[in-house]
Amino acid sequence: MSRAAVRLLIRYLLLAGGVILLNFLIPRLLPGDPLHVGAAEGLDSGLPLPATAQAQLRAYYHLDAPLAGQLGAYLGDLARGDLGWSLAANAPVGQLLLDRLPWTLGLLLTALLIAAATGTALGLLAGWAPAGPRDRVLVALTAALAALPEFLIAIGLLLVFAITLRWFPLLGGRTLFVEDRTDLLGRGRSALDIAWHLTLPAAALVLAGTAGFVLIARDVTVGIRQAPWLIVARAKGLSERQIAVRHALPNLALPLLTYFGLRLGAVLGGALVVERVFHVPGLGLLGYEAIRARDYPVLQALFLLSSLGVLLANCGVELLYLRLARRQPALHE
């Protein structure tokens, strides 16, 4: 493994450590004490917490030990894989997260990949003839979409496609109570059913996430259009299309890859909100319920896992970047 890769890994390990430490520090550094907020009546800034929940949280945060002891206990819990016990759902947090993770992951990855592909294609189209009518329309559309928070796009889709046209189901990740047959046909049908349910949520995320990719791809394309090597390629008689695909596209790969990594966190956030709108039983819905019930163990675990997940993904992206950058000669300027 190259030195650069090793340095990268070390950097990410340190970041992961930072996340773990941050997860420990957040409840202890924030102003106010969530456990005693309800003790005095008439406080309009604080929300009361019942005694049973206080006792449970006290045990979860190991508040009876000094700070160093708390850190030790926290790290010990993590090492054992013990993420605590959910206040609202009365089940181990780890189990809850594991049950819900596949939905969010599926939604997230599908949406991100489609957004990247679509965005690149559209950005290429737009940037190829900058300031032309196609470019202007695409940029305007993109800007309009980028101005809408994901939940608005999701509500719009829900309204049009699920309620008015009834082409897609109203809610859920799958049709309930369908027996899972393990044979191929049953699996296939089950997969189709899930795909049908997740179409609208994924579409909302794609619409929300494409904007950035379009703009990046467009900017890069505009930049390289005037490059000298491109003139040479044109002089050789290659068609615009061939030039775009064979020469411009690879140049887009690296900036897009970087952007892909950057967007991961944002699309995760979008997925969490979209799940609330469409009632998909993923991490987002879990988080929404945890907020309402002030189920801190779940929220802490959600933060920890999503941050570590994004770090892992970004680490992968950067390693890939290193690989590609090394293999490719210097970017055509």
Added chain:
Amino acid sequence: MSEALRLAREGAVWVLAAALVAAAIGAPLLAPYDPGLLAGPPFAPPSPTYLLGTNDVGQDLLSQLLYGVRTSLLVAGSVALLSTLLSWAVGLAAGVSRPAEAVLMPLVELLLALPSLPLYMLTVTLVGPSLPHLVLMLALLSWPAFARVVRSVVITERAAPYVEAARALGATRRHLAWQHLLPATLDVLPTKLILTVRFAIFAEATLAFLGLGDPATISCGTMLSRAFDDPLLFNRPVWPWLVLPPAAAIMALVLTAAWMSRALEARLAPSRRVPGRPRPVDA
């Protein structure tokens, strides 16, 4: 695009921005009713008495919208100011002082690497969703991106001859920072402010929709969250008036902020944009 058209478009953006801000500031005067007041029957359609109709308990939607825009801009403005201050302080400190850089930059990198929504969900639930807390959290978690930009500007400027000269003349680091480096970074200031405004409007609306808005104040996000709580929302004939105005307001605010930032960027720092480098589209 012709110069005249571009100027006209820029002018339009500024006018829109001014109108929004004026509406926000003037909300107490412009709003026909107190937004918390039970002004009329529930779900009244738009009429001369209630220009946008009323909501599910009979509060005037237009008044709510005006106050909602006001709250959204208030939150956005406060977050932008606080976040900018933090960005600048950290960026400058990291730019001039090696020890500070060693401590602050890893923190910046850590915060930038994290997905923001789960972090907000945790922190805002912990402190409680009152407006000051919301502003504090959004500011505390949005300063990292531009701290890096400020720092890079500072580092570039540090190498400039006039700075070298000042240092040779015995200027302290503090003096350098204030008198020489800070002005150089002011180019990026308007962009940062406006991008943060855009981010804050987005974030506040999303958080309100998730139930983390301040229940005591009206904002565009809480208006939408409330409408969406109603099980029969889409079956009521007046649902467009409940959903579309706050959605349109959010869109208008964000678009205006985005256009303003582009206009300012084009005007103030046309050379800074390097094609191929990702333009910061978030805070």
Added chain:
Amino acid sequence: MSRNLTRRQFLQGAAGLAGAAVLSGCGATGPTPTAIGPTAPPAGPRPVGLLRFAWWTDVGPPTPFQISTTGPGGAVLLSLIFDTLTWKNAQGIIPWLASSWEAAPDGTSYTFHLVEGVHWQDGQPLTADDVKFSFDYYAHHLYRWMPTPMVAAAEVLGPQQVRVRLTRPYAAFLEDIAGTVPLIPRHVWEAVADPAKYQGADATIGSGPFRFVSHDEAAGAYRLVADPVCWRGRPTVAEWRQFTVPPESRVEIVRQGGADVSLSSDASVRDLLAGDPRLRVFETAPLSIVRLVVNPTRPPLDRKEVRQAILYALDRQRIAETVTRGPAIVGSAGVVPPETPWYNPTLKQYPYDPARARALLGGQPLILTLLADASAREPDLLRPMLAAVGITLNVQTVDAATRAQLLTEGTFQLALTTHIGVGGDPDYLRRWYAGEEMNTFAQGSIFHNATYAALGAQQAATLDPTQRRALVFRMQEILAEELPTIVLYHRRFYWVYDPAVFTPAPTAGGLMNGIPFPDNKLTLFGA
């Protein structure tokens, strides 16, 4: 949706075939339903393959010891799996597992004669031993929805005869205990020491029309299949499913065919569905109460004048009409709803009179804190009305479970709650303030008044209707004067349903202890 229809058609066909098979083999070995007394079931509904009931939350594992008490959904689900000694129809109490009974003159014991030939769902016979065991077991391990502290012991008098002895006469026994407490099989539970944690597959064996099949906690989804050899007859619904639907989709899901029964408390569903050819709306009596629970142990609410001022300050008619979007049923200060048999019409009531409120407060501004659910709209209406008389209302939104816990702990000033249970026997007036109420939404009521408590105990033991009525009336007078709870209004439940699949039935005073649900299991049995 064509996919759903195909599945439903398939199931209907299968049910039809199965039904035919059962009928052809029946008569020789199957139990014959006994004559069931003066009330005949409604005109036989046709067989239905699948019924889907949408609810707002998961109701816990369906055993009497683990069922959730966050609202009545759990107790009603249990009634499909388990049976009780008596039941109710639109007119009143009817025989169920007990075909007849006698009460001792002093009311301290009841002798029940059980229906013959009843079997548990695992095939074992249901005898008087099981009934005795049930009551003995419940003395040590509470039935979560309705504890039985007044039951002293049960004795087996014969194979189908059992006598239940009470520690003191209890007027509400037939309705609230014999009609609510599910009977459990001795051969399952006698070996179980800790029923709250018992996970055995036989924990859900009852004698009711449906057998439990599966429970998915994340989706709040329950699957029950009909027991074709149920003692009462073959249920007309072959499969019953219950699952969680989020509030914003509650009505829409029935319209889209994703569910067959769902609840709305918004009267506009009637107009919404007026032109719908497929769906209907079933209105219950206004037996759901919306009230402010007051904590009279802390100032300033420890002063009666303040509590009364609050009631005068509220235009409850307007609140009710705005929130329910239907005709308002303003609550009585004595809690028992108007238009119910136990309502006291001579009570002091508090019409909307802000001037009087201001006078009572003496011009002193007050600040009060109200706990409410995030989706409750009443606080928006309460705030300006109270502000007009000088009371600033701070609203703290907490989720339902937290609110229930805070109420039980007494960590609150005012809390807004809404729940069922006020249409049945009036013993709930005593239970609320004696700390014996199990519905979490109705808990947390605080009222330390010796006269009231004495009256409560007395009316519970008074069997003579006239005397009991006088006592209950007196209790309402005290409530109306002291106002430990401020009743805002009453709601009807509007059940949206598909009549091709579901037959709703009104029940006198609501199912069991006042639950206004339309799924009375009587309608499940054909002629």
